[in-house]
Structures are given as structure tokens and as C-alpha cells.
Amino acid sequence: MKKTINKIVILGLGAIGRKVLNTLKQTNKDNLQIAGFDHPARSESLSLELGIPTFSNVDSMLNWQPDLVIECAGHQVVAEIVPPVLNAGVDVVLVSVGALSDHQLFQKIDEATQHSGAELVLVSGAIGGLDALRAARSAGIHRVTYTGRKPPHAWVGTPAETLFDLNIISQPTEIFSGNALESAQQYPKNANVTAAVAMAGIGFEKTSVKMIADPTINKNVHELTVVGEFGEFSIRLENNPLPENPKTSWLAALSIEEVVKQRIS
Ligand SMILES: NC(=O)C1=CN([C@@H]2O[C@H](COP(=O)(O)OP(=O)(O)OC[C@H]3O[C@@H](n4cnc5c(N)ncnc54)[C@H](OP(=O)(O)O)[C@@H]3O)[C@@H](O)[C@H]2O)C=CC1
Numbered sequence: 670m671k672k673t674i675n676k677i678v679i680l681g682l683g684a685i686g687r688k689v690l691n692t693l694k695q696t697n698k699d700n701l702q703i704a705g706f707d708h709p710a711r712s713e714s715l716s717l718e719l720g721i722p723t724f725s726n727v728d729s730m731l732n733w734q735p736d737l738v739i740e741c742a743g744h745q746v747v748a749e750i751v752p753p754v755l756n757a758g759v760d761v762v763l764v765s766v767g768a769l770s771d772h773q774l775f776q777k778i779d780e781a782t783q784h785s786g787a788e789l790v791l792v793s794g795a796i797g798g799l800d801a802l803r804a805a806r807s808a809g810i811h812r813v814t815y816t817g818r819k820p821p822h823a824w825v826g827t828p829a830e831t832l833f834d835l836n837i838i839s840q841p842t843e844i845f846s847g848n849a850l851e852s853a854q855q856y857p858k859n860a861n862v863t864a865a866v867a868m869a870g871i872g873f874e875k876t877s878v879k880m881i882a883d884p885t886i887n888k889n890v891h892e893l894t895v896v897g898e899f900g901e902f903s904i905r906l907e908n909n910p911l912p913e914n915p916k917t918s919w920l921a922a923l924s925i926e927e928v929v930k931q932r933i934s
């Protein structure tokens with residue numbers, strides 16, 4: 670039976686969180702109440718700025734009795750806040766899916782959903798083609814390769830910064846080559862898509878990943894090639910980044926909005 674959703678908390682009021690908040694405010698659903706969650710130091714000012722109640726502590730958030738929590742805050746929040754939310758029986762929509770590359774956390778979250786019956790919904794985020802990848806799986810998949818390209822400034826604050834001078838890169842430069850386990854863990858703000866691909870396909874270790882700092886583009890480009898018994902497919906997305914965060918594609922926010930709109934309609 671479909672659950673009634675009247676109260677939603679958005680975890681993380683950054684680029685994605687604000688975008689999702691604005692869209693949800695414009696839905697015409699009666700009685701919809703939205704609250705936010707961010708760091709204690711700015712929770713109050715965010716409440717005034719955005720015109721919503723905000724929390725910075727899990728117990729007060731759960732006392733508000735949300736029907737749905739939308740995570741758009743990052744891996745640390747998935748590790749620390751999502752398990753108690755699920756344990757309390759509250760459904761979670763998760764965009765920082767790369768956090769699930771941590772096997773212990775994956776198990777903890779799995780146990781929480783089984784214990785409470787709460788649902789964890791993983792969104793497709795900035796990538797597409799996951800339905801085809803999942804469908805192809807049962808016939809056998811030979812190879813999954815992902816290549817991600819972003820402009821150099823989108824790699825600021827990542828390990829790429831210690832390997833290259835991102836300010837002077839003048840041609841497309843490979844900053845990472847490895848598997849999806851390594852990419853998801855080393856690039857928690859840029860490689861959640863590789864975890865989504867891994868979980869829909871042949872797993873973290875077998876999914877090949879390349880990431881490129883590309884000064885010739887102003888979009889976040891994701892290319893996925895899958896070869897298997899079914900045949901093969903390639904998909905390429907050229908995503909516009911969100912103005913507030915060049916690392917993040919607008920499509921990631923849209924994928925959350927689509928899932929949430931379906932659940933509240
Ligand atoms: N699946 C996908 O395709 C994609 C997934 N993502 C995921 O979504 C996340 C959010 O993206 P985006 O909105 O662009 O990122 P932003 O950095 O713009 O926003 C994240 C917000 O969450 C806050 N936050 C972080 N940790 C905590 C915490 N422990 N408690 C309270 N608030 C916290 C941040 O504050 P502060 O920065 O000050 O810590 C910030 O306000 C990314 O980190 C990434 O994991 C992003 C893009 C695509």
C-alpha cells in the first residue's frame with residue numbers, strides 16, 4: 670500500500686538540497702510540510718533564509734515525525750544519519766550512493782531496513798541507462814566501462830588536486846583509472862555515478878572507471894559502455910552542472926525530484 674507523505678526532511682541544504690526544496694515548494698500537494706537538516710552553526714540562519722524549519726540533530730528531526738527523508742548531504746551523512754533514520758522506520762531517498770561501497774555500512778543499512786521495514790530508494794542521479802544494465806545482467810555481462818569528464822575546476826577539493834595543477838591543465842587529462850570501489854571511495858563528491866553503475870551491473874570491483882579533467886568542456890559528461898550476452902550499448906550524457914556546485918549535475922537533483930513527486934502524488 671502506498672504510504673501517505675505529508676512531512677519531508679531534506680538532509681543537506683547545498684546545491685541539490687536547495688534545488689529539490691524549491692521544486693517541492695512549487696508542488697500543489699495539500700498539507701506538504703518540508704524541513705531541512707544541515708550543520709548546527711548555520712541551521713538557524715538557513716531556516717530564516719529558506720523559510721522552513723531546520724534541524725541539526727537526529728533526535729529532534731525524528732521527533733518532528735517525517736514520513737520521508739531525502740539525503741543530499743554526502744557520504745558522512747549516509748554513514749552517521751541515514752542508519753538511525755531507517756531504524757526509526759522512516760523511508761530514505763539516497764543520492765550519495767557511493768557511500769554504499771563501504772561494505773560494513775551497506776550491511777548496517779540493509780539490517781536497518783529489514784529491522785524496521787523502512788525503504789531505501791537509490792536514485793539514478795547524474796547517470797542513465799541503469800534499467801538496461803540491470804536487465805542485461807541475468808544473461809551475463811562481460812564488460813562495464815565508465816568514463817567521466819568534468820572541467821578542471823570541478824575536481825578542486827579531490828585527490829586530483831594533489832596530482833595535477835588544475836589551474837594550468839590545458840588538455841584533457843586522465844586523473845583516475847581504476848575500479849568503481851576505488852573511484853567511489855576516493856572521489857565521494859564526483860563518483861557516486863560509478864557506484865550506481867556498479868550496483869546495477871557487475872559490482873564495484875569489476876566495473877572499470879576512468880575520470881578526466883577536461884578544459885575543453887563546460888558540462889559534466891558521463892559515458893557508459895556495457896558489453897554482454899544481450900549485445901552491447903553505449904550511453905553518453907552531457908549534463909549541465911548546478912550553478913552552486915560545478916561538481917554536481919542538474920540531472921542528479923532532477924532524478925530525486927522525479928522519485929519524490931511520484932511518491933507524494
Ligand atoms: N548520485 C549522483 O549522481 C550524485 C550524487 N551526489 C551526492 O550528493 C551530495 C550533495 O551534493 P551537492 O548538493 O552538490 O553538495 P553541496 O556541498 O552543495 O551540499 C551538501 C550540503 O550538505 C551539508 N552537509 C555535509 N555534511 C553534513 C553533515 N554532517 N551534517 C549536516 N549537513 C552536512 C554541506 O555542508 P558543508 O559543505 O559545509 O559540509 C552542504 O550544505 C554530494 O556530496 C554527493 O555525495 C552529487 C552529485 C551527483
Ligand SMILES: O=C([O-])CC(=O)C(=O)O
Pocket residue numbers: 794795857858859860861862863889908916917918919921
Ligand atoms: O553530478 C555528477 O555529474 C556526478 C557526481 O558528481 C557524482 O556522481 O558524484
